[in-house]
Amino acid sequence: MSIAYRNGALHVEHVALEDIARQHGTPCYVYSSALIRAAYLEYTEALAGRNGLVCYSVKANSNLAVLALLARLGSGFDIVSGGELARVIAAGGDARKVVFSGVGKSEAEIEQVLRARILCLNLESEAELARVSRVASRLGLRAPVAFRVNPDVDPNTHPYISTGLKQNKFGVAHEDAERLYREAAALPGIEVVGIGCHIGSLMGDTGPYVEATERLADLARRLEHAGIRLQHIDVGGGVGIRYRDETQKPIRDFVEGALGALAGRTEQVVFDPGRSLVGNAGVLLTRVEYVKPGDTKNFLVVDAAMNDLQRPALYDAWHDVRPVRAPLAGAAGAATVCDVVGPVCESADFLAKDRALAASEGDLLAVMSAGAYGMSMSSNYNTRPRAAEVMVAGHRIHLVRKRERVEDLYALESVPNEL
Numbered sequence: 001m002s003i004a005y006r007n008g009a010l011h012v013e014h015v016a017l018e019d020i021a022r023q024h025g026t027p028c029y030v031y032s033s034a035l036i037r038a039a040y041l042e043y044t045e046a047l048a049g050r051n052g053l054v055c056y057s058v059k060a061n062s063n064l065a066v067l068a069l070l071a072r073l074g075s076g077f078d079i080v081s082g083g084e085l086a087r088v089i090a091a092g093g094d095a096r097k098v099v100f101s102g103v104g105k106s107e108a109e110i111e112q113v114l115r116a117r118i119l120c121l122n123l124e125s126e127a128e129l130a131r132v133s134r135v136a137s138r139l140g141l142r143a144p145v146a147f148r149v150n151p152d153v154d155p156n157t158h159p160y161i162s163t164g165l166k167q168n169k170f171g172v173a174h175e176d177a178e179r180l181y182r183e184a185a186a187l188p189g190i191e192v193v194g195i196g197c198h199i200g201s202l203m204g205d206t207g208p209y210v211e212a213t214e215r216l217a218d219l220a221r222r223l224e225h226a227g228i229r230l231q232h233i234d235v236g237g238g239v240g241i242r243y244r245d246e247t248q249k250p251i252r253d254f255v256e257g258a259l260g261a262l263a264g265r266t267e268q269v270v271f272d273p274g275r276s277l278v279g280n281a282g283v284l285l286t287r288v289e290y291v292k293p294g295d296t297k298n299f300l301v302v303d304a305a306m307n308d309l310q311r312p313a314l315y316d317a318w319h320d321v322r323p324v325r326a327p328l329a330g331a332a333g334a335a336t337v338c339d340v341v342g343p344v345c346e347s348a349d350f351l352a353k354d355r356a357l358a359a360s361e362g363d364l365l366a367v368m369s370a371g372a373y374g375m376s377m378s379s380n381y382n383t384r385p386r387a388a389e390v391m392v393a394g395h396r397i398h399l400v401r402k403r404e405r406v407e408d409l410y411a412l413e414s415v416p417n418e419l
């Protein structure tokens, strides 16, 4: 099961992307349930025999069908808002397998997750500890907490997605952790259950991941000496995927590396992967509106834009772009170097630059590796209704989010009588 050409047509599992475009139009996100399942099983198989839990990071792709698929496989969830918890529950996920991360948890969100009896709140500051203690005491509940510790390890990735350095806003400093744990253990309404970290995204190699895990293990040991016993160690997410030709260690190596760093420890090991579960399981299907030749380069203007897939504009990210109909042998000479751009009125509105493509008006293109941080980061900029989303399962095509209608976009707005 994969995303590949068959008889000259690009398929997701057994379904031709042309058929999806005919049924549901473009732009359209298409996900492979088999590829998501396979990536999840890579984690659980590497964890076999160890007390472990995979908590899928919902923000990577929060479509209910994606969440339901993972929930049925036994996955837990890593959320960063009360809204994401509502999604997890709506999709049939188990609140007792939910960890809540993020630097700005509101009182209302803390109350919501405590009432739902989630597994753990990952705290990121002393002020947050005080607030959680207050809310839990008011509700007569005990809040299960961990600190997200900043191990000050450089994941060697893009500065916007590195989160474990001292200059980042995330986590508490390694050297403050012991003091904060003692303080937490003495507070009403607080039950210390774990420790966590997340050093950043898109790691190709296991070195920084293992190093960060070793620092967590070291802290867990010190806390144990101080009489604080933990139930779990959360080693975070951040395992990369191959977008182009990067060297990328497989998921198994990351899991084994983390387990190695935790050898001899008996706490449950929690992983919170996002991108590595869904990134390469999705494509953004788009149609060429115009071919616009230029003096220095040509442009393919397509019907998807930066509001649909923001990663190129935001991170200068590289996504492969493939023709849905494979070019005929010998037609390679017809390819020209083009930028693939959208209709949005920004120069940053591009999906790909300097690609050799032989596309004409009306042709379909697939923007690859778009399953993570694609739809979930999309917007309605330029009053563009968000794309439809489709989940493929074998031969079946499931529409899992309807294309938005323009009326939906201003349904919450009103015009005062007097202006």
Ligand SMILES: *Cc1c(COP(=O)(O)O)cnc(C)c1O
Pocket: 057, 059, 060, 078, 080, 101, 102, 198, 200, 201, 202, 236, 237, 238, 239, 272, 273, 274, 275, 276
């Ligand atoms: C975003 C995030 C993740 C997932 O990161 P990926 O790079 O998508 O694996 C995991 N944990 C936390 C706390 C996050 O914020």
